[in-house]
Amino acid sequence: TVADIIIAPDRVATFAIIGAGGFLGMDKNDVAIPIKQFKVEGTKFILPGATKEALKKMPPFVYAQ
Numbered sequence: 903t904v905a906d907i908i909i910a911p912d913r914v915a916t917f918a919i920i921g922a923g924g925f926l927g928m929d930k931n932d933v934a935i936p937i938k939q940f941k942v943e944g945t946k947f948i949l950p951g952a953t954k955e956a957l958k959k960m961p962p963f964v965y966a967q
Contacts, residue, residue: 903920903921904918904919904920904947905919905920905921905932906918906919907919907937908934915937916936916937917934917935917936917937918934918935918937918940918947919932919933919934919935919963920932920933920935920949920957922954922957922958922960923954923957923958931958931960931962932962932963932964933957933960933961933962933963934963935949
């Protein structure tokens, strides 16, 4: 599930933030995926070739303070 979209200063969507891992929201790790890697099928964003294990191993995304 896409939780957030990062918009660059030039108003272009650059990254989607998705929750990886966890169970019922516990121990969830947000990761940033470049928008260009997604495919749109109907009303869904699809990340071809992605696995839960690969997403869990990605570095966590942390919002700037």
